[in-house]
Amino acid sequence: MHKVSDDDSGIRMLLVEDEEVARLTLGRMLTMKYPGAKIYTAENGRRGLELYRLHLPDLVISDINMPYLTGIEMARDIRREDEFAQLIFLTAHSEARQLMEAESIGVPHYVLKPVDRNELFSAIARCLESRYAGSPPVLRPDAVRRA
Template identity: 45%
Template sequence: MNITASPVSGLSILCVEDEPLPLKFLGQMLTMKYPDQKVTTAENGRSALELFRENPADIVLTDISMPVMDGISMAREIRIIKPGVCIIALTAHDDLQLPNEVAGLFDRFIQKPISSVDLYEAIDGCLTCFSQQTGNEN
C-alpha cells in the first residue's frame, strides 16, 4: 500500500481530541501527510460541532471520550448535518464493546495508542471512498 499518495485533494479533515499534546501531534501529522487537505482541530465535541456547522469537513477524526461533548453525541449531530461525512473514532476501547447503534455512527475505528500506519490507513480509506464517489458521479 502506498501511503504517500492522496487519491483526492481539496477535502477537509477535522481532528477532535481533548488532550492538547495528542491533538497538536495529530494535526501536525495530518498536515504533513496530507498537504492538499485542509486540517482543522478542536478540543471537544462542542467546539468541533460549531466548526463543522460553519464549514462542514469531509472527514472527522474524533476521540470518543471527551468532556463538554463526547465524540458519540458529536457524531450523531454531524450525521444530521452531513450524512455522507466519513467519521473515524479514536478509542481506547474495543469497538465491539459499543452498542450497534453507536458503532454505526462511525466509519472506522482506530485503537489507542494510535500508530501512524493505522491513522494513515483510515484516512486513506476515507479518501479512496471519496475518490470512488467522485468517479461514479462523472
C-alpha cells in the same frame, strides 16, 4: 473513483481531541502526510460540531470520550446533517458498547490509541475515497484494530 494522494490540496479534515498533546501530535502527523490539506482542530465535541458546521470538512477524526459532547454524540449530530459524512473514531478503550454505538451511527473506522500512523492513514484513504465516490460509509471489520 478519486484516488487520494499524499499531497492532495483542497482536502479539509477536522481533528477533535481533548488531550492537547495528542491533538498537537496528530495534527502535525496529518499536516506532514497531507501537506496540501486544511486541518481544523477542536478540543471537545461541542467545538468540533461548531467547526464541522462552519467548514464542512471531508473527514472528521475524533476521540470518543470528551467533555461537553462526546465523539459519539457529535457524530450523531453530524450524521443528521450529512448522511455521507466520513468519520474515524480514535479511543484508548475497546469496549464492545462503544463499538456497537459507532456501528449504529455508521462510523466506518475505529482506531485504538496509541494511534498507529499506518492504520490511521489507511483509514483516512478509505474514508476519502468513499467520500469522493459518493457512497455511504460502511463499517469494515478489518478497520478495527484489536488490542
